Amino acid sequence: MSWTDEQQPLGEEAAAKDSEEPAPRAQVAEREPAAAPNQPVGTSDAPRPSHAQYDSAVSPLKSGDIVSGLVVHVDEQGALVDVGTKSEGLIPRSDLLGEQGEPAQQLAVGDRINVYVIKTESEEGGPVLSKRKADYENVWERVITAYERGETMSAMVTDRVKGGLVVDLGLRGFLPASHVATRNVRALERFVGQSVKLKIVEVDRARKRVVVSHRLAVEEERKHKREKTLAALEEGQVHKGTVRRVTDYGAFIDLGGIDGLLHVTEMSWSRVRHPSDVVKPGDKMDVLVLKFDREAGKVSLGLKQILPDPWQHVEERYSIGDVVTGRVTRVVPFGAFVHLENGIEAIIPNSELDSSKAGKAEEVLAVDQEVQAKVIAMRPAERRMTLSIRHVQQDKDRSALREYMDRQRDAGRVTLGDLVGDVFSRRDEEE
16 A cells, blocks of 8 residues: 555654654563563564563663653653652653644653653763653554454544545554445545544554554444344344434334334334435434344334324224314325324225215325315224215205205295205305
């Protein structure tokens, strides 16, 4: 993999300003002798120096050692650190400043810290130390250890560069676009400023290269979640999930490393035009496991089953003879379906359309049209209700006839034929 100038690791100039050669992978010295050195790691062919070993009671300091010390004094010149020698070591003030000259290392008397030995003895007699270089070496230790063990690390994405992203591991890491867990590699900028989980896929200590993968870390995490979910999942179980993707026929719900399909017919007791009317990507919701094929890893889910069944107490809200108002949701060859309330849908057969406009529903009704109709039949066990527009119109005609007869009776005698003819004449004028 080639590297451009803008893909070089972060902070090496500041970390290496007091040393020309790359610092060895060192071990913090304590009172007990250090462990035996490890073998070189990484993808570079260049050998890595062995760990420094230092016993503060026996061995003298050596340049390149990382030792533990106690901060005994802090002033404008820097910090004095007791590292077990006859004179305290000095961390220069410049070592405690950031790239813009701002204080970056906050130290206080009594702090125990790791320091890097730059010089074993200065003109003043004590060793010259660096906390910045010690921290830098510690970062490399963590990165190399994570690489060797296959561990996952977290890091902030700091920049979008040609070919991928830059991440801050304490040193600069390169995240290739092909290793970003996203479907849209053209929108990598949205990751800048986010903390992401990463796997180390390449380490070259001598050339200061670290290549990482977000995709592998996400896949590994999802695999672990999948194994855990598969072990616990059972049919009939209510499970929490997150909507990952919406299609024309349903939605895929992430149950924890495994996706289940929530079919559009299982989303609501009433008809759903499109799954996006009910759910959106990112929605968190409870779903019921309807079917689970453990071997194939396929899961069928339901939502309406854990919602109140609107047909359960429908007879408490509707009775035969009630006049209701609804919205036409579907027009079919044999009639039209009307939505009354959440989950309740009734049918108006062609035979129950307005008798003055006899024909098929598609000729007199349209989707989303509001209609008034009378309940003429109910079968809650079958989730069926039949409505009639014709009966509503007949009731209006009877009512109009009675009103007219009452007025004519008050005015004088009139024949029944006159009354009926007048009523139908009025209907024709209204239409």
